Amino acid sequence: MRDFFSILGGMGTMATESFIHLLNKRVHAKKDQDYLNYVLFNHASVPDRTAYILNTDQENPLPYLLEDIAQQNLLKPAFIVLTCNTAHHFFDDLQAATPIPLLNMPKEAVEEVLQSGTSGKVAFFGTEGSVKAGIYEKEMRAAGLDVYLPPKALQEKISYLIYHEIKENDRLNDRLYFEILQAALDAGCEKIILGCTELSLMQEHFSDHLYPVIDAQSVLVDRTIEKARTLRK
Template sequence: MENFFSILGGMGTQATESFVRLLNHRTITHKDQDYLNYVLFNHATVPDRTAYILDETAENPLPFLLDDIAKQNLLKPNFIVLTCNTAHYFFETLQEATKIPILHMPREAAIEMSHRQNGGKVAFLGTEGSVKAGVYQRELEKVGFEVMLPKTQLQQKVNDLIYRDIKENDFLNKDLYYEILAEAIEKCGCASAVLGCTELSLMEEFATGHKYNVVDAQSILVDRTIERALSDRKKADHS
């Protein structure tokens, strides 16, 4: 297969399935050959990223991710899509391990937010690992936003939704999701929220109809992936 990209996912698997579903759904097609060429690495057994970021005595996911990058180097995709937000804690090390460009989901989300909103206060919602890593906070502050990080009680609700409900019990808890958005945006005085966890992106895909202004990082990554893949295809067709 020529002219393809690779998806480094499986963290978690349901969220990766959501990414691929959106990718295929948003690709404009009239026949089978219009869909995009890609290889999916659904590496479900990568150790928990948040557990390691919070406690470095936990199993380190980086060697597993570097092994994935090494395998993708052999395949030589045009670019790599890293679908786990928390794994962007290791982004620089992963990018140094390959000449193949890796799309940076937090950066793309921050750029998109800057197009939709001219500065102001935004809430960041993600795993405790993503909060501690500070990747989203840095990218959002670069483009002029004040970032509200969840206090303990709100973060616990986010944790419960991600781990207890979605990862452990395959339960899309819409009531808790709406409660989190209301607290993050209304009670904290933010104009909008950035979803920086793919389980929250999965929630946003199915919990439609709420009134809140949300920028879903995974959704933005889907769009950027399609744009880049179609651009690569066009270049190949004209070469």
């Protein structure tokens, strides 16, 4: 196969399925050959990224991810898409292990916020690991954004939705999702970055609302399609 890219997913699997669904849907193919060429790594057994960030005594996901990169080096895709937000904590290590460019989801999401003309406070919602590691906060502050991070009680609700409702029970709790989004508006936020693919999964299924969401996964889908289409020219 020529002119293809690779997707490093499986963290989690249902969220990766959501990414693939959006990717294929947005291509607007009219025949088989209109779809994009890609290889999917659904590496479900990668240790939990947040667990390691919060406690480095836990198993380190990086060796698993570096093994994935080594395998992709053999395949030689044109670029690599990393679909897990929290795994971007290891982005520099992964990029250093390959000459193949990796798309950077936090950078793309922040750029989308800037292009929207936002001048007010911007919330970041993601895993506790992403918040602690500052994966998005660093990009947001570097771009001059006024950052809102969820207080403890709100982060607990976000984590419950991600881990208990979606990952553990495959349950899409829209009531809790909208309660979380409303909390950002109540805090005076102008935009809300969804920086977790489980939250993106919620957004895919419950997008019929007026909350000012910037869905990082959705942005990554668009950038992936844009980059992949240049391979065919």
